[in-house]
Amino acid sequence: MRQTFLLWIFLIGGAGVALFLLKYEVQEREEQLARLNSQIIRDQEAIQILRAEWSYLNRPDRLADLARRYLDLEPVTAKVLAASVSALPDPIPVITPDGLPVPPVARSNPLIAAPMEKPQAILATSRRLSE
């Protein structure tokens, strides 16, 4: 009888303390959440401002002005552009030290690389995994 009574008192007290702690924990978390949310909004606003500034600093007229002042570049003309590799003249033959010209290497289209072969080990692994 008495033990039951003590057990109940103990349980009620325990529950009360637990609720108390939980409530404070939740309150703190909520404050933290609010802080984070306002921080996120502040950061988003800062990002927005930085984006606008980035865009402002990247105005084409400003970039053109900077390029004119600091870079040794000029507009591309049609003369310096080649339509394809085949439009280039043949390379000058290389002269070896013993004075004999090296026969020019047969030209192939250098823009297309041969497809790479898969190493056998990878193939074996993938086969094992698919089985």
Add this chain to the structure above:
Amino acid sequence: MTRTRLNLRTVFKRAPNPDVPPPSHHVALEGHVRNAIETGRTRLVIAAALFAVAFGAVGVRLADVTVMNQGAEPRLADAARATIIQSSRSEIIDRNGLLLATSLHTPSLYADPMAVLDPVEAAQKLATVLPGISEQEIIAKLATERRFVWIRRNLTPRQQFDINRLGIPGFYFQREEKRVYPQSGAAAHVVGYTDVDGRGIAGIEQSFDEVLRSGGQPVQLSLDLRLQHIVRESLLESMTEFQAIGAAGVVLDARNGEVLAMVSLPDFDPNQTRSLDPDAQFNRATLGVYEMGSTFKVFNHAMALDSGKVRLNGGFDASHPIRIARFTISDYHGKNRWLSVPEIFEHSSNIGSAKMAMEVGVTGQHDFMKKIGMLSRLPIEIPEAGVPLAPSPWREINLMTISFGHGLSVSPMHLVSGVSAMVNGGILRPVTLLKREPGATPPGARVISERTSDQMRRLLRLVVENGTGRNASAEGYLVGGKTGTAEKLSGRGYNRKARISSFVGAFPINDPKYIVLAMIDEPVGNKRTFGYATGGWVAAPVVKNIVRRMAPMYGISPVDENAPEIRRDLVLDIAPRDPTKNGGKHLASY
């Protein structure tokens, strides 16, 4: 429990009599007492059963909520609050995602003059961090009796930081939203601007006001900011050289109708709209309607050739001016002889064009102009869309003047849209300022046959190679186009001094991808151009400049203009004959 309480009550009842032995658990009761207790027992049993059911339900629900259904707290608690900023006015971006317009939350500084302790010292300190406002101005503002006075609106974050660091009492910040256009005037006429309350009152800002207000995805335009800059710079250069009062330029994708660049000069800074010059605000590219002059001969030739009534190897006598009513139609670059159809185009003969139009007739011309959209309001996404000025009634004199671009006023964008249909295989597609999905070509309406379109391409190339448009020839990029010089209407007649010089071109003309238009308003000839201010001298070089700079950017590789496969596409294989003479000029070399 029940039993214990019953016992207690029994004990209590019998307590006064000590002789009675202690009660056992089974108390024998009699009469009405017994009945009452039985009733009580039954009631208690029912109540207990009810409570058991209720507690059972609570227990089941508890298990359901905590164990069965989401054992833990929801993981994302309240992140939605962080998206408040998205609900402000959405952005406008160009086709590559560069910002054209955005909304920023900015602090504004106000003061409560009653709370400022020492106005002179405060003003002194503030003036050091706020450029553009003097100490005296701040003192004057603080001298009022009110409790609220704006010191400065829309500060930068750095200024706010500096003011906070000064720590002067009586000054406060108010958050305000401000529409910012980082590109200043670069696309002012397309993007437009908003009023103080953030309502769009021009350009895309006005026509997409509802969409922008809802604060969703940014509105993406078809404009390319880089190209916009190139067009604007080229036009400005020309305007300065020829002391012109204005200019307009358009670059259109001939394949899907996207406007890649649209410039109207003079322009304005949409960040500062308080005192806008109406002339700068006026959109010459889409709202202004002009008699475009000889560039209209593109339509006249296409109409005549497509009708089948005029053939490419035909010709007309252009040796004498046409006199009709009180007008005389004569040629500017007069040859005073019989001209073949390509020659009429190449030398921009008004007499020849008028005669070609007469073959088609008034109804035919009216229907053709209507078909290519020259008689209706420009279908474009901004409110500044011009309505053409067409003659009514459409008489024979109108037929003749419209053939060389007088008597029918359209906006430069109308012209570009029409020329695009003439060279792209004959399909008229609506122009748009919004970016289309890559590969999504809108359905268009066929206005001329594929064959006529091919002939037009060859004719346009002829003008640049040998005719009035030689100054537009950007080497390697195969420009084809037509010049135009129109005298402006002033009062009841034409003003010989005030002209609109234009050039509309397409490149690469063997497979047109882009249409480029340059129009200069009232240019004045100079020494370099021998006093000329015609389309060929003023506008053609602008187009050449634009093409030269944009082609590498758009991955168009230069070609050898004399390569046989190129010549084949552009040669006009005809041998025109002058019926009045035998032989005649041979044009087959191009």
